[in-house]
Amino acid sequence: MTEHFIFSGHDTEDLAAEYGTPLYVFSEDILLSKAASLKNAFESAGADYEINYAGKAFLNTAVCRILDREGLSLDTASGGELYTALAAGFDPARITLHGSNKSERELREALEAGIGRIVVDSEDELARIDALTREYGIRAEILFRINPGVDAHTNELINTGKTDTKFGLPLDCAARVILQTAQMPYVDTIGLHAHIGSQVTDEEAFVAEAEIMSGLYRELLERGLPLRELNLGGGFGIAYRTGDETFEPEIYIPKMVERIRGIFETEGLPMPRLMIEPGRFLSAEAGITLYTIGTVKEIEGVRTYVSVDGGMADNPRPALYGADYEALVCGRRLTPENAKKVRVSGKACETDTLIGEIELAAPRTGDILAVRHTGAYNYTMASNYNRLAKPAVVLLSGEKSGVIVERETYEDLTSRDRIPDWL
Numbered sequence: 480m481t482e483h484f485i486f487s488g489h490d491t492e493d494l495a496a497e498y499g500t501p502l503y504v505f506s507e508d509i510l511l512s513k514a515a516s517l518k519n520a521f522e523s524a525g526a527d528y529e530i531n532y533a534g535k536a537f538l539n540t541a542v543c544r545i546l547d548r549e550g551l552s553l554d555t556a557s558g559g560e561l562y563t564a565l566a567a568g569f570d571p572a573r574i575t576l577h578g579s580n581k582s583e584r585e586l587r588e589a590l591e592a593g594i595g596r597i598v599v600d601s602e603d604e605l606a607r608i609d610a611l612t613r614e615y616g617i618r619a620e621i622l623f624r625i626n627p628g629v630d631a632h633t634n635e636l637i638n639t640g641k642t643d644t645k646f647g648l649p650l651d652c653a654a655r656v657i658l659q660t661a662q663m664p665y666v667d668t669i670g671l672h673a674h675i676g677s678q679v680t681d682e683e684a685f686v687a688e689a690e691i692m693s694g695l696y697r698e699l700l701e702r703g704l705p706l707r708e709l710n711l712g713g714g715f716g717i718a719y720r721t722g723d724e725t726f727e728p729e730i731y732i733p734k735m736v737e738r739i740r741g742i743f744e745t746e747g748l749p750m751p752r753l754m755i756e757p758g759r760f761l762s763a764e765a766g767i768t769l770y771t772i773g774t775v776k777e778i779e780g781v782r783t784y785v786s787v788d789g790g791m792a793d794n795p796r797p798a799l800y801g802a803d804y805e806a807l808v809c810g811r812r813l814t815p816e817n818a819k820k821v822r823v824s825g826k827a828c829e830t831d832t833l834i835g836e837i838e839l840a841a842p843r844t845g846d847i848l849a850v851r852h853t854g855a856y857n858y859t860m861a862s863n864y865n866r867l868a869k870p871a872v873v874l875l876s877g878e879k880s881g882v883i884v885e886r887e888t889y890e891d892l893t894s895r896d897r898i899p900d901w902l
């Protein structure tokens with residue numbers, strides 16, 4: 480048996496040797512199996528549904544190609560994400576534009592591309608969409624982002640009724656704002672949206688969210704708006720570390736659909752199409768980051784620091800949120816004899832702790848280290864802090880591997896710098 484860490488059928492040491500480190504590695508097979516788990520669960524629940532992958536988690540043209548080919552829909556949150564999808568040839572009808580502060584330019588780009596839906600976040604934005612659709616003479620199908628007062632960010636379900644957030648319309652003024660669309664000649668309100676947080680591990684918070692929004696949904700339908708969709712947002716949780724709870728679609732989606740069906744039946748309403756916007760659920764486990772171990776520093780009586788050739792510039796989540804990750808030495812199996820407790824640090828001129836404490840198999844300078852489940856919010860959140868060049872992204876599809884984002888070079892780092900002629 481090989482001692483090497485095999486990821487999605489590929490030897491990770493070979494990938495590091497071929498493509499260099501630090502390296503983002505992304506598996507199409509894992510992405511598709513995660514998508515299939517959601518699709519199968521909705522199918523078995525007999526639901527009318529749509530999966531809108533949240534591009535903010537991991538997006539580039541190759542991934543757009545895969546998603547489009549698989550018939551998934553795409554949630555974009557900026558003109559840049561929308562541009563990426565369109566550049567990849569993604570079907571505009573299955574693209575949604577989100578954002579709490581969309582610029583006029585972004586709204587124009589969305590209308591000109593004829594994208595499927597815009598999720599409206601404020602009364603201000605609605606006025607802009609009304610004016611732009613009149614100017615173009617183009618119809619827009621919109622959903623409204625509602626702040627239902629359900630906060631699933633902590634593991635406890637908090638229903639404050641009033642969450643202090645920049646996102647969405649507060650529930651108590653939503654009807655007044657949304658009903659304005661009845662007078663807008665080119666704007667159709669087709670649904671309601673809410674996103675209640677991340678790392679949700681069962682159906683409870685989604686059902687609470689649907690229940691709260693069902694009253695508003697009924698009021699709007701009764702007032703003649705053509706509602707047909709309920710978008711529950713993203714937030715389906717994954718296990719970053721062994722033993723973490725995870726959202727299991729085959730258990731929780733049928734329960735969620737059944738309970739939401741019950742709510743709508745009780746209200747005497749037709750069951751809407753259920754939309755979800757998973758980001759990390761689809762992409763996090765599909766990605767790993769490969770690093771080369773540089774300095775190993777043993778501080779007597781304190782701890783051992785293992786430093787890698789990347790860090791917070793390619794994965795800011797530990798520094799931003801105290802996020803947890805697991806890692807392993809790719810070429811050496813962990814045994815009780817070689818297990819060494821260490822801290823994994825990045826190379827940035829900050830504390831830059833990637834993993835506070837973990838057992839690694841006798842880590843040495845030159846070893847390849849894999850950090851797991853980095854497929855979401857790593858590449859998309861990466862920066863050039865310390866003028867570190869961003870890593871390449873390699874896609875694994877079955878036995879094939881290929882670069883889908885090239886490694887940045889030193890020249891890339893200065894390519895947009897300008898020195899005014901008076902300097």
Ligand SMILES: Cc1ncc(COP(=O)(O)O)c(C=O)c1O
Nearest residue numbers: 533674677713714756757758759
């Ligand atoms: C509106 C919206 N939808 C979907 C998502 C995706 O969340 P996750 O990656 O946790 O599924 C986010 C994440 O911030 C979001 O803000």
